[in-house]
Amino acid sequence: MLKAIAIASCAGAALLTAGSANAMIxxxxxxxxxxxxxxxxVKGNQLSNLATTGSSWDVFDEITGWKTASGAGIEVQTNxxxxxxxxxxxxxxxxxDSHPRSNSNSSMEQEVSLSAGSYALSFWYSPRTGNADSNKIDFSISGGLLSGxxxxxDASLGTAVGAWTLVRALFxxxxxxDYTLTFAAAGKQDSYGGFIDTVNITAVPIPAAGFLLPAGLGLLGYASRRRKAR
Incomplete structure (x- = not known):
């Protein structure tokens, strides 16, 4: 099954409608x-080699499109x-929450150019461990556009170890x-954190009247899971 979660932003959000294919990320x-x-x-592995030779993971200051905003760096893992x-x-x-090269969780960011209009941020998330305190990921877009x-x-509408959950938020x-999209580890600093993949921002139609949500409503929505635990 596929799982989707709609999230209300601190600035106000809307239930997600079908988006266009205009990727911004x-x-x-x-x-x-x-x-x-x-x-x-950490291990000196070339990013292009992680999937095939040597260590299967490493930590990087920067990868295409993304740079470290704080902490130890961006840990890339492979299958x-x-x-x-x-x-x-x-x-x-x-x-x-990468390999402990420093005493803090890490965050990464990307600058995104956006025109006036309605957009959806989406990404896939999985908790790494059975401890929800370790797996928290904060996400935000600068200028007060989005925060969640x-x-x-199971702390967020049935997320599960070994499964990917689609997270969506309108703004x-x-x-x-130009705005800054940021993802940050925000759980226990134990080098075991939440996973993210397939990040996207797409333009969407203006939501119908009455679908706007007040700030602070937290998690909403429903949907399904992808990928089995092996």
């Missing part, structure tokens, strides 16, 4: 090594890393400009 599935192929900071879960798409996915979080297992842009 660079390297949202973390597979692009054609323009940037860094060596890892060879755990055996309990594969990437939602391709070979790579991200963990931000996801955690699990409105009043003024065209």
């Amino acid at each position: 660079i390297n949202g599935d973390f597979e692009d090594v054609s323009t940037l192929d860094p060596a890892g900071l 060879r890393t755990l055996g309990s879960i594969d990437a939602h798409s391709g070979q790579h996915y991200i963990e931000l 979080f996801i955690t699990g297992p 409105e842009v009043q003024s065209a400009g």
Whole structure:
């Protein structure tokens, strides 16, 4: 089954409608090594080699489209890393409570150019451990456009270890400009955190009247799961 979660932003959000295919995110599935192929900071592995040789994971200051905003760096894992879960798409996915190179959780960001209008942020999430306190991921878009979080297992509408859950949130842009999309590990700093993959922002039709939600309503919605635990 596929699972989708709609989230109300702190600035107000809406129940999600079908979106267009106009992707705004660079390297949202973390597979692009054609323009940037860094060596890892922990094991020295080249990003392009993680899926096939050497260590199956490493930590990077920057990958195509994304840079570290705080903490140890962006930990990229591959389908060879755990055996309990594969990437939602391709070979790579991200963990931000990464290898303890520092004493803090990590965050990553990407600058996104947006025109005025209605948009949907979507990404796939999985908790790594059975402890929901370890798996929290915060996400936000600057300018007060969007702010939310996801955690699990089961703390957020049935999220489960070894399964990918689709998270969706609507937001409105009043003024065209460059905005910062940020993901941050926000759980216990124990090097075991939530996973994210297949990040996207798409333009959507203006929601029907009455679908806008007040701030602070938290998690909404329903839907299903993808990927088995092995």
